[in-house]
Amino acid sequence: MAHFAKINEENKVLTVNVVANKDNMNAEGVEDESVGQAFLEKNSSWPGHLWIQTSYNTMFNKHASGDDSKAFRGNYAGVGFEWDSENQIFWPAKPYPSWVKDTSDANWHSPIGDAPALTAEQSSQISAGTNGWIYIWNEENQTWDLNDYGPA
Amino acid sequence: MQKKVLTEQALYYGDVTMPKDWEIDRVYLSNKILYSDLKNEKFKTCKTWDKLNRYIQEHINLYYETALVNTDTWGNIYKPLENTDSLLNVDPVDLRNSPDFTLLYGVNVSDCSVKISYDDNRRKGRSWTIPLTNNKFVMFPSTNSYSIINNQKESLNFILTVTYEYI
Numbered sequence: 191m192a193h194f195a196k197i198n199e200e201n202k203v204l205t206v207n208v209v210a211n212k213d214n215m216n217a218e219g220v221e222d223e224s225v226g227q228a229f230l231e232k233n234s235s236w237p238g239h240l241w242i243q244t245s246y247n248t249m250f251n252k253h254a255s256g257d258d259s260k261a262f263r264g265n266y267a268g269v270g271f272e273w274d275s276e277n278q279i280f281w282p283a284k285p286y287p288s289w290v291k292d293t294s295d296a297n298w299h300s301p302i303g304d305a306p307a308l309t310a311e312q313s314s315q316i317s318a319g320t321n322g323w324i325y326i327w328n329e330e331n332q333t334w335d336l337n338d339y340g341p342a
Numbered sequence: 343m344q345k346k347v348l349t350e351q352a353l354y355y356g357d358v359t360m361p362k363d364w365e366i367d368r369v370y371l372s373n374k375i376l377y378s379d380l381k382n383e384k385f386k387t388c389k390t391w392d393k394l395n396r397y398i399q400e401h402i403n404l405y406y407e408t409a410l411v412n413t414d415t416w417g418n419i420y421k422p423l424e425n426t427d428s429l430l431n432v433d434p435v436d437l438r439n440s441p442d443f444t445l446l447y448g449v450n451v452s453d454c455s456v457k458i459s460y461d462d463n464r465r466k467g468r469s470w471t472i473p474l475t476n477n478k479f480v481m482f483p484s485t486n487s488y489s490i491i492n493n494q495k496e497s498l499n500f501i502l503t504v505t506y507e508y509i
Binding site: 196198199202203205235237269270 | 361363403404
């Protein structure tokens with residue numbers, strides 16, 4: 191099966207449709223996005239160039255098989271994702287206004303990087319169910335704040 | 343101090359901005375409405391209707407996270423200066439099988455507006471009027487009554503009504 195994201199002219203993903211492999215192959219039996227686009231254009235009343243193939247097995251530029259060379263277009267598209275034709279990436283919604291895109295992992299990151307790792311003690315407390323430590327981004331202060339959601 | 347909104351009367355409106363060369367064929371829809379009117383038959387859905395319906399469903403879901411399911415569709419033709427009585431698309435004694443939203447689409451209209459009635463708590467009987475032009479839609483809760491005001495002097499106005507449930 192092949193998956194295609196239907197986008198509008200603002201490059202927002204409206205929905206994702208499934209196309210049978212045979213409807214996405216050229217005469218030589220090779221997967222060909224333009225064939226799938228033509229199929230969808232004919233059957234969905236939406237122009238073919240606004241159907242973009244997406245990979246069900248790709249997330250943050252990694253492939254579920256473990257072979258990241260198979261990663262395709264950054265992320266599996268979802269409703270509300272934005273298609274970036276220049277970088278060939280489906281971007282999820284921006285989590286916070288200050289966050290910036292990173293094309294290497296097709297993900298958004300805070301301007302000061304990812305949250306710090308939890309200490310070994312904090313991790314063991316989570317495992318024991320006594321605490322629920324988690325870093326939450328504080329957009330106002332531009333910091334990662336450590337929160338404790340208490341016992342599990 | 344906190345605030346909780348228990349319900350809202352949301353109105354959605356705008357143009358149906360389809361991709362270039364993929365616009366809604368409003369002449370075809372006018373013909374379909376005329377045909378169903380002349381034959382006294384139910385409006386039959388078609389590919390053109392499907393384009394409109396999908397546009398509404400997908401964009402309402404994208405921007406407002408509301409999933410709509412179509413429940414009924416019909417077309418109306420209004421003579422010059424014809425104003426409707428108050429219209430209501432829910433059955434007060436069968437709310438379970440009544441639609442959540444009513445959508446009006448301007449198929450071929452001129453000098454037309456929709457007057458939507460609502461209550462603002464104890465301030466009863468208020469209304470909001472919006473012009474309905476070609477290729478424009480207005481969608482509102484089906485529990486709100488409305489009337490259609492046609493001020494055109496020569497032509498007929500063609501309006502498509504689509505009702506939806508949300509899930």
